[in-house]
Amino acid sequence: xxxxxxxxxxxxxxxxxxxxxxxxxxxxxxxxxxxxxxxxxxxxxxxxxxxxxxxxxxxxxxxxxxxxxxxxxxxxxxxxxxxxxxxxxxxxxxxxxxxxxxxxxxxxxxxxxxxxxxxxxxxxxxxxxxxxxxxxxxxxxxxxxxxxxxxxxxxxxxxxxxxxxxxxxxxxxxxxxxxxxxxxxxxxxxxxxxxxxxxxxxxxxxxxxxxxxxxxxxxxxxxxxxxxxxxxxxxxxxxxxxxxxxxxxxxxxxxxxxxxxxxxxxxxxxxxxxxxxxxxxxxxxxxxxxxxxxxxxxxxxxxxxxxxxxxxxxxxxxxxxxxxxxxxxxxxxxxx
Numbered sequence: 001x002x003x004x005x006x007x008x009x010x011x012x013x014x015x016x017x018x019x020x021x022x023x024x025x026x027x028x029x030x031x032x033x034x035x036x037x038x039x040x041x042x043x044x045x046x047x048x049x050x051x052x053x054x055x056x057x058x059x060x061x062x063x064x065x066x067x068x069x070x071x072x073x074x075x076x077x078x079x080x081x082x083x084x085x086x087x088x089x090x091x092x093x094x095x096x097x098x099x100x101x102x103x104x105x106x107x108x109x110x111x112x113x114x115x116x117x118x119x120x121x122x123x124x125x126x127x128x129x130x131x132x133x134x135x136x137x138x139x140x141x142x143x144x145x146x147x148x149x150x151x152x153x154x155x156x157x158x159x160x161x162x163x164x165x166x167x168x169x170x171x172x173x174x175x176x177x178x179x180x181x182x183x184x185x186x187x188x189x190x191x192x193x194x195x196x197x198x199x200x201x202x203x204x205x206x207x208x209x210x211x212x213x214x215x216x217x218x219x220x221x222x223x224x225x226x227x228x229x230x231x232x233x234x235x236x237x238x239x240x241x242x243x244x245x246x247x248x249x250x251x252x253x254x255x256x257x258x259x260x261x262x263x264x265x266x267x268x269x270x271x272x273x274x275x276x277x278x279x280x281x282x283x284x285x286x287x288x289x290x291x292x293x294x295x296x297x298x299x300x301x302x303x304x305x306x307x308x309x310x311x312x313x314x315x316x317x318x319x320x321x322x323x324x325x326x327x328x329x330x331x332x333x334x335x336x
Contacts, residue, residue, distance in 0.1 A: 024187075031054075034169060035193075038193070058172060064087050065089055078113070080158050091151075100283065109142065113160075173281035173282075196208075196238050208232050211226045231335055239281055240274065267295070270296055272315055275312045275330075296313060312330045
């Protein structure tokens with residue numbers, strides 16, 4: 001789950017309790033999970049260090065949904081282990097994925113796994129890509145060809161490969177946020193791999209501020225060069241997808257990891273990155289991926305019909321310049 005497209009602007013006054021005596025005291029934890037980093041801050045009257053519990057939850061999460069874990073539920077499903085049963089993590093992630101798949105007419109699809117592998121963005125090196133190779137894979141793609149029934153994922157073809165990386169990281173943010181809520185913690189920020197959800201206010205009593213990186217190729221240091229800053233409202237999640245960190249070039253052509261499930265090829269449009277704000281991080285993550293496939297115009301049309309999410313796009317203009325578009329709701333969140 002190598003995605004690090006956002007950075008929480010965590011100045012001392014935001015995340016550390018000792019900077020100013022008038023500030024609220026927050027506990028800050030950070031670490032590694034899902035092939036990336038996490039950073040969390042929360043206000044707890046008991047000042048508990050919940051990092052061991054968070055690490056345990058994320059480890060169990062990987063045992064369900066990580067294709068990089070050889071013993072995970074999703075790996076066993078992909079290997080056609082007839083004894084494997086799904087768990088609550090898998091079931092909820094599947095249902096959320098199905099929701100985004102249906103709403104976007106298949107622009108988001110967790111059965112894109114065989115294409116991800118063929119293009120070298122997954123577990124193995126890139127195949128020799130030919131039209132014949134892609135045509136042979138496309139029959140294995142389509143979420144309508146799998147079904148979740150009583151703890152078993154039924155695949156129409158055993159060679160189908162399920163990959164939830166495009167939504168699971170956002171979902172893991174929701175899982176940790178729920179854990180904090182279960183501990184009576186109602187003021188927090190959870191960030192995993194750049195995907196973020198906040199509740200309440202920061203230690204200064206202000207909205208949490210999130211930075212959106214400029215989407216130029218190989219901008220690998222989050223927060224170093226920002227496109228925008230966002231004051232994220234309480235209870236909202238923000239996730240970003242982009243084509244500028246995970247790609248390869250061949251014969252002068254750039255191939256992004258954002259694959260179009262219908263064509264089998266990397267999405268080819270002017271959209272460089274999109275940040276989505278929604279009521280939970282899983283859906284923000286999933287829709288961000290779908291919009292990268294759909295492109296600027298189709299994403300705008302989709303967003304115009306949805307009152308439950310907002311977005312900020314960065315796309316390439318006719319001269320290669322950066323252009324931006326924000327929905328009216330997102331525009332109100334931008335720090336100008």
